[in-house]
Amino acid sequence: MSWNRKHLLDIQSLTADEIMTVLDTARAFKAVGERAIKKVPALRGKTVVNLFVEPSTRTRISFELAAQRLTADVINFNSEASSLKKGETLKDTARNLEALNADIIVMRHNASGAPHFLARFLRASVVNAGDGAHEHPTQALLDAFTVREKKGKIAGLNVTILGDILYSRVARSNIWALTKLGANVTLCGPATLVPKVFEQMGCRVTYNVEEAIAGADIINLLRIQHERQRKTMFPSIGEYASLFGLTQARLARAKPDALIMHPGPINRGVEIDSQIADSGRSVILDQVTNGLAVRMAVLFLINGGKGPQEVAA
Amino acid sequence: MPKATMILDAAAMERALMRIAHEIAERNVNGAEVALVGIHRGGVFLARRLAGMLSGILSLTVPVGSMDVGMHRDDLDRQPAPTLQPTVIPFDVTGKTVILVDDVLFSGRTTRAALDAIMDLGRPKRIQLAVLIDRGHRELPIKADFIGKNVPTSLDERIFVRFREEGGTDEVTLEKDGGA
Numbered sequence: 227m228s229w230n231r232k233h234l235l236d237i238q239s240l241t242a243d244e245i246m247t248v249l250d251t252a253r254a255f256k257a258v259g260e261r262a263i264k265k266v267p268a269l270r271g272k273t274v275v276n277l278f279v280e281p282s283t284r285t286r287i288s289f290e291l292a293a294q295r296l297t298a299d300v301i302n303f304n305s306e307a308s309s310l311k312k313g314e315t316l317k318d319t320a321r322n323l324e325a326l327n328a329d330i331i332v333m334r335h336n337a338s339g340a341p342h343f344l345a346r347f348l349r350a351s352v353v354n355a356g357d358g359a360h361e362h363p364t365q366a367l368l369d370a371f372t373v374r375e376k377k378g379k380i381a382g383l384n385v386t387i388l389g390d391i392l393y394s395r396v397a398r399s400n401i402w403a404l405t406k407l408g409a410n411v412t413l414c415g416p417a418t419l420v421p422k423v424f425e426q427m428g429c430r431v432t433y434n435v436e437e438a439i440a441g442a443d444i445i446n447l448l449r450i451q452h453e454r455q456r457k458t459m460f461p462s463i464g465e466y467a468s469l470f471g472l473t474q475a476r477l478a479r480a481k482p483d484a485l486i487m488h489p490g491p492i493n494r495g496v497e498i499d500s501q502i503a504d505s506g507r508s509v510i511l512d513q514v515t516n517g518l519a520v521r522m523a524v525l526f527l528i529n530g531g532k533g534p535q536e537v538a539a
Numbered sequence: 540m541p542k543a544t545m546i547l548d549a550a551a552m553e554r555a556l557m558r559i560a561h562e563i564a565e566r567n568v569n570g571a572e573v574a575l576v577g578i579h580r581g582g583v584f585l586a587r588r589l590a591g592m593l594s595g596i597l598s599l600t601v602p603v604g605s606m607d608v609g610m611h612r613d614d615l616d617r618q619p620a621p622t623l624q625p626t627v628i629p630f631d632v633t634g635k636t637v638i639l640v641d642d643v644l645f646s647g648r649t650t651r652a653a654l655d656a657i658m659d660l661g662r663p664k665r666i667q668l669a670v671l672i673d674r675g676h677r678e679l680p681i682k683a684d685f686i687g688k689n690v691p692t693s694l695d696e697r698i699f700v701r702f703r704e705e706g707g708t709d710e711v712t713l714e715k716d717g718g719a
Contacts, residue, residue, distance in 0.1 A: 228619060228622070229619060229620055230619055247622070250622065250623070251620075251622070251623050253623075253625050254607060254609070254610070254623035254624060254625045254626065255610075255623075256625075257625045257626055257627070258610070258626075261659070261660060262660075262661070263659045263660070265659070266610035266611060266656075266659070267610070267611060267655070268609075268610045268611070268615055269615075272616075526610070526615075526620055526623075527620045528620075529615065529616060529620065530615055530616065530618065530619050530620025530621070
């Protein structure tokens with residue numbers, strides 16, 4: 227079990243062993259968050275830049291706190307009030323940040339592949355905090371961590387991902403992680419948002435929500451990403467809620483100990499019934515806590531071991 | 540093949556630990572303040588065994604925890620990130636006499652990291668260090684309070700400590716680096 231990567235760009239290129247290394251490391255960091263002094267000196271003297279070209283609150287806060295708990299210095303760079311608005315290219319922005327001797331650049335961008343692009347020419351490590359509709363690797367890692375923590379395993383579990391799959395980087399990263407770790411993944415949502423082509427990733431695709439939930443161990447709900455849809459992909463929010471929203475009646479078809487997950491922010495009354503969101507079945511807030519531990523683990527792991535061969539890779 | 544020299548066999552290791560347990564009891568008059576913290580990996584096995592022995596000597600249950608000092612190391616950006624185990628300290632260290640337990644004392648850098656890690660958990664009354672083997676070559680001003688065996692070594696030699704908890708038999712051997 228080891229980690230030799232300089233960047234975390236996606237889940238697709240990770241091995242199951244590497245994913246498990248992150249989850250095991252995160253267990254140690256979760257314990258740090260439960261202490262009176264929630265800080266360790268692992269990244270002392272390092273500089274982490276949160277380069278968020280697309281707005282984000284919870285992921286940025288999570289990365290920011292993770293870096294602070296590792297004793298790194300953190301700079302937040304928001305596109306709204308930055309040189310990118312003045313016409314600077316992404317490459318020049320990143321080069322400027324590197325000129326400040328940033329060690330790790332955590333990047334959120336609305337274009338798929340933007341972190342991969344940066345990683346090709348930067349000396350700093352790059353962590354993908356979400357790129358377009360492509361991947362959101364730390365979300366998938368924290369989801370896997372939460373499943374393993376609550377269920378004791380991942381292999382063999384039935385995981386249903388319900389909602390906007392097409393525009394969801396969370397769905398793509400989760401599908402990669404869960405299938406690599408041996409879970410059975412079912413995708414469900416409006417046909418316009420769940421193309422059959424996802425079956426090629428090793429998933430079951432169904433448009434019948436009752437069928438999708440039947441026998442599920444985990445139900446992972448995704449928000450409708452209005453901001454990413456170029457045209458309306460379904461008639462109305464009301465219709466989505468009545469056809470695909472998770473209600474008590476629908477939840478009854480899942481296993482009695484099935485857990486509800488959601489990457490947030492949740493829309494009560496749309497994809498999830500308000501009472502279910504507040505019930506003991508919901509692990510949504512555990513995901514937030516675990517996200518911090520997983521991001522500490524990722525920053526810790528990519529900070530290690532910068533031998534010459536890894537810099538070249 | 541490198542030649543292995545036996546330093547301690549299972550019986551000698553048991554006797555060394557029993558002597559350390561008695562020395563800890565002798566040095567710490569108030570046994571109720573004593574708590575053990577084993578440093579991953581080997582120190583955890585040793586701390587559990589010492590806690591069992593001490594509990595018998597003192598007729599009370601001596602608390603024992605385990606610690607991974609990986610987050611506090613001073614060489615984190617010089618080699619691949621170490622595999623971390625959760626640090627589990629099921630007692631409040633504040634006011635306790637915390638006895639750090641490690642299998643081999645070498646440069647002293649692991650002990651330095653453990654001292655910092657303990658300080659982040661509270662304010663112990665005092666910290667003592669127990670090691671099974673002291674092989675010399677200190678790089679920091681650190682000294683053990685309880686030592687199973689002093690073993691003078693050269694830098695191209697390695698100490699291997701094996702534990703019955705890992706499926707084999709207890710033994711400590713000294714081997715020349717094979718140049719691997």
